[in-house]
Amino acid sequence: MLKKCLLIPDQLRKAVNLDKFKFESTKEIDPLDTVIGQERAVSSINFALQMDKSGYNLFVSGRYGSGRTTIVMDLVKRFARQGPPPKDCVFVYNFEAPDEPMAIILPPGEGRKFKSRFAKLIRTLRMDLLKSLESKQYDDERGKIVEKYQKQKQELLQTLEVEAHALDIQIQPSNMGFLTIPTQNGKPLSQEAFQLLPQEEKDRINNNLAYVQKRIQEVVKNINILDREMHDQLEELTQKTARYVVTNHFAHLLEKYDGFPEIKNYLNQAAEDIIKDVSSFLGKSETDTAPSFPKGTQIDKYQVNIAVDNKKHDGSPVIFETNPTYTNLFGRIEKKAYQGFVYTDYTMIKAGSLLNANGGYLVVDAEQLLKHPFAYESLKRTLRSGELRIEDFSELIGLATTTALRPRPIPLKIKVVLIGQAYLYRLLHNFDEEFGKIFKVRADFDVEVKETPTTVKQYVQFISRVVREEKLLHFDRSGVEAVIEYAYRLADHKKRLSIRFAELVKIIRESSFWAQQKRRKIVSRKDVEYAIENLIYRHNLIEEKIHEAIREQTINIDVSGYKVGQINGLAVYDLGDHMFGRPNRITINTYIGSRGIINIEREAKLSGKIHDKGVLILAGYFYEKFGKDMPLSFSASITFEQSYSGIDGDSASSAELYALISSLSGVPINQGIAVTGSVNQKGEVQAIGGVNEKIEGFFKVCQSRGLTGAQGVIIPQANVKNLLLKDEIVQAVKENKFHIWAVDNIEDGLYILTGQKCGLRHKDGSYTENSIFEKVRQRLVDFAKQTQLFKQQISELSKKEDDEGGEE
Secondary structure (H helix, E strand, O other), X not given: OHHHHEOOHHHOOOOOOOOOOOOOEHHHOOOOOOOOOOXXXXXXXXXXXXXXXXXXXXXXXXXXXXXXXXXXXXXXXXXXXXXXXXOEEEEEOOOOOOOOOEEEEEOOOHHHHHHHHHHHHHHHHHHHXXXXXXXXXXXXXXXXXXXXXXXXXXXXXXXXXHHHHHOOEEEEEEOOEEEEEEEXXXXXXXXXXXXXXXXXXXXXXXXXXXXXHHHHHHHHHHHHHHXXXXXXXXXXXXXXXXXXXXXXXXXXXXXXXXXXXXXXXXXXXHHHHHHHOXXXXXXXXXXXXXOOOOOOOOXXXXXXXXXEOOOOOOOOOEEEEOOXXXXXXXXXXXXXXXXXXEEOXXXXXXXXXXXXXXXXXXXEEHHHHHHOOOHHHHXXXXXXXXXXXXXXXXXXXXXXXXXXOOOOOEEOOOEEXXXXXXXXXXXXHHHOOOHHHHEOEEEEOOOEEEOOHHHHHHHHHHHHHHHHHOOOOOEEHHHHHHHHHHHHHHHOOOOEEEOOHHHHXXXXXXHHHHHHHOOXXXXXXXXXXXXXXXXXHHHOHHHHHHHHHHHOOOOOOOOOOEEOOEEEEEEEEEOOOOEEEEEEEEEEEEEOXXXXXXXXXXXXXXXXXXXXXXXXXXXXXXXXXHOOOOXXXXXXXXXXXXOOOOEOOOOOHHHHHHHHHHHHHOOOXXXXXXXXXXXXXXXXXXXXXXXHHHHHHHHHHHHHHOOOOOOEEEEEHHHHHHOOOOHHHHHHHHOOOOEEEEEOEHHHHHHHHHOOOOOOEOOOOOEXXXXXXXXXXHHHHHHHHHHHHHHHHHHHHHHHHHHHHHHO
């Protein structure tokens, strides 16, 4: 049985041999230009990119370091090259609704051309308009109109004076209007003289004054009417002159953009605005285009704000937004300060990532997106509506106290790719009903790939690519083999390679660095192994402290001798950047009782749910083996000695079961053998995680105490495929200084630990004489008998006391 379970050195590691690939170094290898593995993810990405229907946006899930971002960007860019070129977007003044600037979409590069052409038109138009309005012909026409109305006004005033003179009234103009003064013999009548006149004469003069005042009002009214008519005719003349000039200037541009209705509409509106307000256009009017703005902040209505310029882009745009704040995604409306006054206009509208990626692809980190207020909800709203609204962020959150610009919505056609971890996808899918409707495709990135000749070749090409891209030293054959062996170790599987490229690239970089430090021209296996050792050294301080405590026997671990109810279990500690294994002493006491198996960690609230389940499974196994023919009546306390923090996982359940059987049977366990593996109710040993770290942790303890040749580790048979141990352990096994056994049932494990067989079950429920299970059964029978005897004694004592009490 021992020989059957004992593993040979070749089963303990994965040796990579690249002899079938003819190369001396990565200098001779073509760099990788494809994706290693990830067929499922790549297929999903391609499907999402090709599906142009609404809602088929993509969520890419996977662990950090799996190469998901690099692969996604590479695939998206490759697909985008085949797409139509992105369009320009410009903002212009909205003459119908000044607070709602208009966005105009133009072919790539046309935005800058339109801005240049329109600016030139406005510049030449100002000069030509000024010339036309200063021409002799215009002055003559203007003079005729002015002269005509001046003559009419003069006639009105002359008629008024004649009437007043006939009534002995003199009219004098003043700053306050017209003064009426009575006269006598052609001379103004003083107040004293007026008082000396007869009452009849006074009344006549007063009546005449009232009549003349009334006539003055009528004349002033008629003069105002004439002034308005003159102004209208002058304005009509100006507009007529301006229309001729403006129409001639705009005609060429209107013809140029005949196929662009939005441009034509804007040009027609701009032309009409110039014609209606020539003075403002020429800067001769004090009229402010925005009365609420102080002088110096007037809006130039005839500019073109280029929000997106795609002149130099080929294919569809691809934007990777690394900081997806609301303003970075949706754009912003900037403001300027002038003498303490804050103002804005359509020229201060700036595009965000969504507008820059319009017609193409936007890639966003999902976790970063969810960290920024309003960004995620606004993105969903935009994707649902197919329209982009650039809004002032302060107004969005209710902090704006003044009227803000509200640019017209922009039609949006975009494919959004969110990159995040799997738990984010599950959370969003389960708790956000809209998420599944907007992100209908998921690409799930794996962290490992099956070993095939093709994938091994791709790994060699991958190393060549990293070396070339980062200008590192080239790797020889042995160095490449060492990196690939490290990839197997990261995957914890002999037939699978890790595609956590961040970890692999780190080792490639550091191997090159250490080779350079040693003045080598090429990276070999020694450099890769040193880089790995140095990486571990930088992160294993806590591991060293724990092993130091074990060496100093501050933490009690026995690696020799035999003890009943005591065993070395193995645990893995994950510090985030480093994992390591260490032994834990597990002890069990058994005694008469009815509480069954007591998990001390659980009682102390230091046990996780999975560990609790593992302990409960032990009870199921015991009932399976010993409870079919008799009721079980015993108590057992299980604990991890010198454990002061939480414990979880079921990988120690087989070790606990071995110790429990040892305690009940009285058969001692070899303390030089550590155990890992979970167990089911049928006594089958099941696979666990971290098998390499656990073996290496116990080997380190045994090595520090001195290898005796009787030490080793029992692991589940299902974990043999995961063994990728260090060379020193493989060498120790080869020299019979250390052993590793693989078992698939409890019986084999007990034989290795104790040297005794468990025995076969007989029809009467007993087991083979002197076998471990028979000793357990006998102990349980003894417990039951002692319990029954104790109950009888108590009953007899109680009856005796009752009888004595009755006699008295």
